[in-house]
Amino acid sequence: MTHTANNPVSSNDIAFFADAGIEMMHAETKLDARYNMDMFDKYSGDSQVVLFPKTTKQVSEILAYCNEHRISVVTQGGNSGVAGGAIAHHGEIILSLRDMNKVRELDPVAGVLVADSGCVLEDLDNYVQEHGFIMPVDLGGRKRCMIGGNVSTSAGGLRYLRYGSMHGNVLGLEVVLPDGRILDALFSLKKDASGYDVKQLFIGAEGTLGVVTAVSISLAPKPSSAQIAVLGLNEFTKIHRAFVLARQHLGEIVSAFEFWEKRCNEIVVEYEKYTSPIGPAHEFYVMIETRGSCKKHDAEKMDWFLEKVQAEQIADEVKVFRDQEEMEAVWLFRSQMASAHTKSGCMYVYDFSLPPKHQYDLLLATKKHMESLGLFGAKDSPVKDITLFGHVGDQNLHLQAVAREFGGDVEAALEPWIYQWVGSHGGSVAAEHGLGAHKGKFLQYSKSHVVVDTMKQIKNLLDPRGIMNPGKCVDRA
Amino acid sequence: MTHTANNPVSSNDIAFFADAGIEMMHAETKLDARYNMDMFDKYSGDSQVVLFPKTTKQVSEILAYCNEHRISVVTQGGNSGVAGGAIAHHGEIILSLRDMNKVRELDPVAGVLVADSGCVLEDLDNYVQEHGFIMPVDLGGRKRCMIGGNVSTSAGGLRYLRYGSMHGNVLGLEVVLPDGRILDALFSLKKDASGYDVKQLFIGAEGTLGVVTAVSISLAPKPSSAQIAVLGLNEFTKIHRAFVLARQHLGEIVSAFEFWEKRCNEIVVEYEKYTSPIGPAHEFYVMIETRGSCKKHDAEKMDWFLEKVQAEQIADEVKVFRDQEEMEAVWLFRSQMASAHTKSGCMYVYDFSLPPKHQYDLLLATKKHMESLGLFGAKDSPVKDITLFGHVGDQNLHLQAVAREFGGDVEAALEPWIYQWVGSHGGSVAAEHGLGAHKGKFLQYSKSHVVVDTMKQIKNLLDPRGIMNPGKCVDRA
Numbered sequence: 001m002t003h004t005a006n007n008p009v010s011s012n013d014i015a016f017f018a019d020a021g022i023e024m025m026h027a028e029t030k031l032d033a034r035y036n037m038d039m040f041d042k043y044s045g046d047s048q049v050v051l052f053p054k055t056t057k058q059v060s061e062i063l064a065y066c067n068e069h070r071i072s073v074v075t076q077g078g079n080s081g082v083a084g085g086a087i088a089h090h091g092e093i094i095l096s097l098r099d100m101n102k103v104r105e106l107d108p109v110a111g112v113l114v115a116d117s118g119c120v121l122e123d124l125d126n127y128v129q130e131h132g133f134i135m136p137v138d139l140g141g142r143k144r145c146m147i148g149g150n151v152s153t154s155a156g157g158l159r160y161l162r163y164g165s166m167h168g169n170v171l172g173l174e175v176v177l178p179d180g181r182i183l184d185a186l187f188s189l190k191k192d193a194s195g196y197d198v199k200q201l202f203i204g205a206e207g208t209l210g211v212v213t214a215v216s217i218s219l220a221p222k223p224s225s226a227q228i229a230v231l232g233l234n235e236f237t238k239i240h241r242a243f244v245l246a247r248q249h250l251g252e253i254v255s256a257f258e259f260w261e262k263r264c265n266e267i268v269v270e271y272e273k274y275t276s277p278i279g280p281a282h283e284f285y286v287m288i289e290t291r292g293s294c295k296k297h298d299a300e301k302m303d304w305f306l307e308k309v310q311a312e313q314i315a316d317e318v319k320v321f322r323d324q325e326e327m328e329a330v331w332l333f334r335s336q337m338a339s340a341h342t343k344s345g346c347m348y349v350y351d352f353s354l355p356p357k358h359q360y361d362l363l364l365a366t367k368k369h370m371e372s373l374g375l376f377g378a379k380d381s382p383v384k385d386i387t388l389f390g391h392v393g394d395q396n397l398h399l400q401a402v403a404r405e406f407g408g409d410v411e412a413a414l415e416p417w418i419y420q421w422v423g424s425h426g427g428s429v430a431a432e433h434g435l436g437a438h439k440g441k442f443l444q445y446s447k448s449h450v451v452v453d454t455m456k457q458i459k460n461l462l463d464p465r466g467i468m469n470p471g472k473c474v475d476r477a
Numbered sequence: 478m479t480h481t482a483n484n485p486v487s488s489n490d491i492a493f494f495a496d497a498g499i500e501m502m503h504a505e506t507k508l509d510a511r512y513n514m515d516m517f518d519k520y521s522g523d524s525q526v527v528l529f530p531k532t533t534k535q536v537s538e539i540l541a542y543c544n545e546h547r548i549s550v551v552t553q554g555g556n557s558g559v560a561g562g563a564i565a566h567h568g569e570i571i572l573s574l575r576d577m578n579k580v581r582e583l584d585p586v587a588g589v590l591v592a593d594s595g596c597v598l599e600d601l602d603n604y605v606q607e608h609g610f611i612m613p614v615d616l617g618g619r620k621r622c623m624i625g626g627n628v629s630t631s632a633g634g635l636r637y638l639r640y641g642s643m644h645g646n647v648l649g650l651e652v653v654l655p656d657g658r659i660l661d662a663l664f665s666l667k668k669d670a671s672g673y674d675v676k677q678l679f680i681g682a683e684g685t686l687g688v689v690t691a692v693s694i695s696l697a698p699k700p701s702s703a704q705i706a707v708l709g710l711n712e713f714t715k716i717h718r719a720f721v722l723a724r725q726h727l728g729e730i731v732s733a734f735e736f737w738e739k740r741c742n743e744i745v746v747e748y749e750k751y752t753s754p755i756g757p758a759h760e761f762y763v764m765i766e767t768r769g770s771c772k773k774h775d776a777e778k779m780d781w782f783l784e785k786v787q788a789e790q791i792a793d794e795v796k797v798f799r800d801q802e803e804m805e806a807v808w809l810f811r812s813q814m815a816s817a818h819t820k821s822g823c824m825y826v827y828d829f830s831l832p833p834k835h836q837y838d839l840l841l842a843t844k845k846h847m848e849s850l851g852l853f854g855a856k857d858s859p860v861k862d863i864t865l866f867g868h869v870g871d872q873n874l875h876l877q878a879v880a881r882e883f884g885g886d887v888e889a890a891l892e893p894w895i896y897q898w899v900g901s902h903g904g905s906v907a908a909e910h911g912l913g914a915h916k917g918k919f920l921q922y923s924k925s926h927v928v929v930d931t932m933k934q935i936k937n938l939l940d941p942r943g944i945m946n947p948g949k950c951v952d953r954a
Contacts, residue, residue, distance in 0.1 A: 109833040156668040168645015184925040189830035191633040194907035200677035221724045251770025252729040293728030297774040353666035356586040430671035448661040
């Protein structure tokens with residue numbers, strides 16, 4: 001791999017950073033272990049030094065120096081990624097954006113926020129809510145993740161269905177390029193058709209093309225009313241029918257459309273001790289949230305939608321939640337799905353996008369494949385559960401295979417088979433978690449070689465010495 | 478300029494295309510003059526041959542041949558651009574996408590359309606409406622413009638406020654690269670965080686990086702109700718206050734928020750003979766459209782909004798239009814603004830994005846500047862009118878300077894002064910019309926040199942021989 005060609009950090013380098021007045025932690029004195037470990041203790045690194053620049057100029061000085069001396073750099077925001085993308089596996093310098101955490105500007109008319117990359121997502125959301133807005137992105141890691149990391153992983157999350165992607169919402173970026181030049185593309189304009197939109201390259205690049213130091217982002221008006229309906233269904237295709245009806249009858253107020261299947265529901269009840277929002281058991285569950293600007297109107301729309309759902313016999317059970325505490329309980333139930341699986345056994349988790357017509361087949365095909373290898377389906381099979389839940393509206397599925405123990409034949413049976421299956425059914429091998437440390441090699445299954453070659457050419461163009469997060473996301477040719 | 482280095486089309490080349498079975502028009506037999514002229518008769522070209530490929534494979538054959546023989550190519554969709562981007566100024570081959578006009582797929586659950594680039598926007602809108610959707614983009618040229626051109630110019634248009642940008646709505650592209658390789662990035666997935674989003678580079682590239690042959694685009698649910706309010710105001714800042722209130726009270730149903738000033742209104746009345754939607758004369762006019770899924774709810778929301786507007790004494794006059802014919806008349810009044818100016822004299826038109834706080838200053842500063850040069854303000858000044866209208870919600874302004882005749886000192890007085898002014902006030906020199914043939918040289922005023930250099934590096938990387946639309950948008954270094 002190319003990254004091994006780069007140089008380790010020397011005492012001269014440390015002296016340079018100290019002289020430049022850059023705050024740091026290093027292994028000889030004290031380096032907090034959490035910078036070398038991801039939040040699920042899955043990926044660990046061996047960085048010897050963490051730098052804490054306070055300004056874009058300092059980031060520029062650091063990268064110019066590292067590029068000149070061929071020292072590799074891993075940028076870290078909240079280090080809350082789940083794909084190992086922010087871990088320094090090869091002794092790279094960690095460049096933490098922790099101390100670049102100021103709001104630069106909020107335009108209350110245009111609804112545009114400009115903020116340093118190290119701002120924590122939840123802090124920004126709280127801040128803009130005081131001005132009548134919400135951030136267009138929200139995710140489970142909101143208390144820890146930082147906006148620069150959200151941009152760098154092209155975070156999807158819970159508001160995607162309503163507000164769309166980072167590619168649409170990010171209006172501008174300030175990026176320090178690997179050679180230290182500052183790419184000032186921190187525009188705050190919604191319409192801008194003047195040349196190539198170069199900032200787009202850094203959205204989802206997982207820190208492999210430069211360091212995003214500031215973000216300009218379009219905000220959404222803060223909704224004033226919310227409600228949730230949970231449906232119990234007995235056929236997967238009815239989920240899609242419900243989605244089409246929701247779009248027709250709930251129209252502009254639908255803000256989330258989630259589903260999970262029976263076994264997911266059981267696992268949350270069993271391992272998190274939460275009460276199922278509806279019962280008795282159904283084959284499938286759908287959770288629909290609306291957010292709007294008028295409680296009365298939103299309630300009426302929901303009633304019309306549910307009448308239609310019942311008239312078409314789509315759901316066996318329907319329950320509406322309008323009380324704040326009850327709604328939070330439903331969201332909590334939904335959001336504990338991943339951790340409940342972790343508690344139930346040794347989880348292999350996958351984050352795919354798939355066209356609707358192939359979504360359920362993913363679960364059936366995976367079960368069949370694992371059964372055919374003798375790894376699933378019997379009472380004492382190595383894999384206890386294979387489950388599916390996800391964001392229907394975004395075509396984003398999370399598939400879990402829960403084994404009795406890590407190791408054995410399970411991972412080799414799943415990979416690359418599952419990536420190949422997803423790629424050959426029009427899916428993506430990484431929907432919202434990024435490629436990180438592990439999935440770059442599976443990219444070929446869902447992206448044509450011309451696309452992958454073009455990515456590598458761009459990597460070579462912008463980071464010719466390969467100092468930025470080597471081995472992650474897209475590496476050099 | 479680099480493009481002069483490329484070769485003219487020879488009879489050998491014509492023979493090659495004929496042998497390859499590619500339909501064509503050429504000057505020796507008959508070449509329809511409209512391929513060498515833009516729709517406003519402003520830009521003219523001198524292409525000798527227009528090719529009409531029917532398949533992506535044919536486009537690939539054409540480009541591979543042209544790249545090998547260093548022959549320049551201008552791609553043409555509906556040729557309805559207003560910036561000369563699709564005109565073959567230097568005898569380039571025109572590659573028309575006219576015959577690539579099939580819908581490839583519509584996913585009725587996901588709401589995703591995949592179509593050939595040569596599909597006319599209005600045809601696509603009609604087609605998807607049959608399935609309960611609308612296109613996320615609409616513009617005045619809808620009867621003629623093609624989806625490939627919409628993507629290549631990053632078209633903004635009339636639905637931008639509600640549905641956002643092409644960068645957010647386009648899910649995938651099929652692009653033939655200058656060397657003939659087919660970049661199959663025709664994904665139909667909403668969430669996809671797997672590597673660099675290379676398709677983004679072609680959105681807004683105005684055909685300088687390759688030929689977009691197919692587009693996958695996210696559709697919006699078709700709204701079932703619409704209404705329009707027109708407000709008369711006497712201060713520019715009240716427009717912004719009305720916008721903030723609309724976001725609060727009309728929330729998720731606002732679909733357009735347009736403004737124009739007094740003189741624009743007079744010019745439409747005088748030169749198009751349309752009746753002003755409200756009267757008597759106001760300093761400023763605001764037009765707010767809502768589109769939603771329930772007529773009754775939408776009407777109530779509009780009433781609450783207008784009560785608030787009146788309580789805060791924002792508007793001197795308010796009128797609501799809910800009748801279909803009346804609403805069409807208001808839109809017609811608004812959409813005739815550009816053509817009315819053309820009829821009133823010799824129009825210099827500018828398409829800028831500007832942050833709200835500088836929007837009105839643009840008009841005042843331009844008037845003052847032209848007055849100081851003795852070109853505006855007196856009874857017989859060379860410039861009769863300087864006017865402003867635009868899309869407030871998108872920060873997109875159109876400024877017109879109407880002269881008594883073309884030529885003289887007017888253009889030199891306006892340019893580059895006006896681009897410089899816009900650039901130094903955080904604006905963009907091209908909001909939704911693209912850079913085209915003329916504005917590339919002004920890009921430096923609104924984009925930093927690192928951004929422009931990066932664009933040029935990307936052009937060099939993807940089109941090293943500079944055969945794609947040379948001299949337009951971003952040219953090689």
